Amino acid sequence: MLHLKILKAETAAEVGRLAADQFQEVMAAKPACVLGLATGSTPVPLYRELAAREKAGLLDFTRVRSVNLDEYKCLAPDHPQSYRHFMQENLFDHIAIRPENTLVPDGHGSFTVEDDYRIRYMNDHLVQVSEALHDGVDVMGYTSWGCIDLISCSTAEIKKRYGMIYVDLNSDGSGTLERYKKKSYEWYRRVIESNGESLEPDPDKPIVL
Numbered sequence: 001m002l003h004l005k006i007l008k009a010e011t012a013a014e015v016g017r018l019a020a021d022q023f024q025e026v027m028a029a030k031p032a033c034v035l036g037l038a039t040g041s042t043p044v045p046l047y048r049e050l051a052a053r054e055k056a057g058l059l060d061f062t063r064v065r066s067v068n069l070d071e072y073k074c075l076a077p078d079h080p081q082s083y084r085h086f087m088q089e090n091l092f093d094h095i096a097i098r099p100e101n102t103l104v105p106d107g108h109g110s111f112t113v114e115d116d117y118r119i120r121y122m123n124d125h126l127v128q129v130s131e132a133l134h135d136g137v138d139v140m141g142y143t144s145w146g147c148i149d150l151i152s153c154s155t156a157e158i159k160k161r162y163g164m165i166y167v168d169l170n171s172d173g174s175g176t177l178e179r180y181k182k183k184s185y186e187w188y189r190r191v192i193e194s195n196g197e198s199l200e201p202d203p204d205k206p207i208v209l
Helices: 012-029 044-055 083-090 116-134 183-193
Strands: 034-037 065-068 102-105 165-167 179-181
Touching: 012 044, 044 083, 065 083, 083 102, 116 183
Parallel strands: 034 065, 065 102
Antiparallel strands: 165 179
């Protein structure tokens, strides 16, 4: 028989604190846990409390992974009404969770990872390769490290998540091993298709897919 533990609260802020207590208990027991998150106004007090607790040193999101289960169909991640935008604005931008550990559907029936930092790093590196070619350097080729998340040979961990394809695997061996294309995957595909013409040479300009 299912037994529910009902907690009563008078205000939304109190609900947020009670819910954050449950999160804190889970994260203390398993720092590399997977959290299922929701959107809408209801969890906002919880997200504010979680951010405040990490700022106070009570929580650590650096090893946590999160999963959101829905997104508006065909809505871009940076659209103001998208659930990805909501999660960034209300939680992810205020905690130390790794961008590659936040899974939100991409609006086309699959999950994706917003890894803009990887795109910027690779873009700027390839721009320098292009300049070297124009300067007459005999560049033989370029190989990305790496195409898919892999186990580090030095530490036997996967937490660094090098790749452009996300692997649902934790360093402790847990996970489904399902794979999702990160945002950088589509960016790199376009770079290859355009033979580098889609690169952004100005480091101060945003990279638009």
